[in-house]
Amino acid sequence: AQTVTQSQPEMSVQEAETVTLSCTYDTSESDYYLFWYKQPPSRQMILVIRQEAYKQQNATENRFSVNFQKAAKSFSLKISDSQLGDAAMYFCAYRSAEYGNKLVFGAGTILRVKS
Amino acid sequence: DVKVTQSSRYLVKRTGEKVFLECVQDMDHENMFWYRQDPGLGLRLIYFSYDVKMKEKGDIPEGYSVSREKKERFSLILESASTNQTSMYLCASSFAGHLATNEKLFFGSGTQLSVL
Numbered sequence: 001a002q003t004v005t006q007s008q009p010e011m012s013v014q015e016a017e018t019v020t021l022s023c024t025y026d027t028s029e030s031d032y033y034l035f036w037y038k039q040p041p042s043r044q045m046i047l048v049i050r051q052e053a054y055k056q057q058n059a060t061e062n063r064f065s066v067n068f069q070k071a072a073k074s075f076s077l078k079i080s081d082s083q084l085g086d087a088a089m090y091f092c093a094y095r096s097a098e099y100g101n102k103l104v105f106g107a108g109t110i111l112r113v114k115s
Numbered sequence: 116d117v118k119v120t121q122s123s124r125y126l127v128k129r130t131g132e133k134v135f136l137e138c139v140q141d142m143d144h145e146n147m148f149w150y151r152q153d154p155g156l157g158l159r160l161i162y163f164s165y166d167v168k169m170k171e172k173g174d175i176p177e178g179y180s181v182s183r184e185k186k187e188r189f190s191l192i193l194e195s196a197s198t199n200q201t202s203m204y205l206c207a208s209s210f211a212g213h214l215a216t217n218e219k220l221f222f223g224s225g226t227q228l229s230v231l
Contacts (some may be wrong), residue, residue, distance in 0.1 A: 009155070045205065045222035091157060101146050101165070101209060102173065103220060105158040 002027045004094050006106035013082045014114050020067075021077045021109050023092030031097035034068065034075045039108075040088040048090070051075065053097070079111075087113040118142075121206050121223035128230050134193040136226050138206030144221070145211035147189035149173075149181065152203040152225070161204075164189055165211060196230045203227050 003026045013019035025034070036048040051059045051068050058066050063083075067076045079086055092106040122137035140147065146165050150158040160173030162181040170181050178200060182190045189208075193200055206223040 004157075006157075043203070043205075043225040045207075045220070047219055050219075101211070102148065102160050102163055103158075104160075105150075107155050107157040 002029075002032075002094050002096065002104050004092050004104050004106035006092055006109050008109045009107070010110045010112065012112045012114060013079070013086075015082055015084060017082055018078060018080045019082055019111065021079075021090050021092075021111065023075045023077070023106055025073050025075065025092075025094050027073070027094065027096075029096055029098065033095045033097060034066075035093040035095070035103065036064070036066070036075075036077045037091045037093060037105075038086075038088045039091065040085075045091075049077065082113050084113050084115060087111055119206055119208055119221050119223040121204075121226050123226050124224065126226055126228045128193075128196050128228065130197060130230060132193075132196050132230075134196045134228070134230075136191040136193075136204055136206075136228070138189045138191070138208075138223055139187050140189075140208040140221070141187065142208070142210075142221070143186065144208035145186070146209045147183065148207040148209075148220070149179075149189065149191045150205045150207065151175065152205055158205060161191065198230050201228060201230045 005024045032053045034051045038046045038048050049061045063080045065078045089108045091108045093103040119140045148163040149161040152158050164170045164183040180192045204226045207220045
């Protein structure tokens with residue numbers, strides 16, 4: 001079974017600075033998808049960014065980018081120019097390309113943004 | 116925008132009660148999911164459904180059942196609530212189209228259930 005590990009329970013960043021959230025995963029599959037979801041205090045989960053495993057190029061979405069290292073099974077999220085609105089719980093998630101629609105989530109990282 | 120609505124934001128029940136958590140989506144999604152969120156454990160899949168009256172067990176189905184009589188509604192049932200089922204419950208839905216283009220999950224805002 002696939003597992004997703006987020007080793008940082010909490011992180012802090014100063015407003016306008018850059019922060020990186022770590023995620024590693026374990027799988028024997030070669031084709032899969034990886035995601036970062038954000039959960040603000042409203043509890044509404046929001047998709048931040050996704051990466052297809054067959055793509056070597058790292059995904060980017062405005063201030064959010066990933067460092068995808070397939071051989072190392074690592075998928076970190078970099079947030080540049082951090083804003084107060086980025087404060088949330090961030091979840092890394094894995095989905096098999098072959099075996100259906102369910103996501104496997106990590107334990108989450110709480111990100112605090114200081115003004 | 117897609118809307119996934121969970122009937123209660125907070126719920127308090129007593130041990131042994133039968134509990135229904137309701138979820139409704141308005142985008143004609145085939146897939147619907149129930150996750151449980153606990154501190155330090157992330158989200159764990161309880162059950163999912165890929166069509167009306169179809170269901171599959173997730174990773175932690177024990178103590179739960181589900182019902183999907185209509186496409187837009189997916190209910191999670193705790194037959195006899197226990198204190199270890201105190202948790203945040205999140206419902207989600209998605210299309211069942213080609214995975215590469217339609218894999219996005221849309222979540223509800225969660226139900227915080229306390230079993231006393």
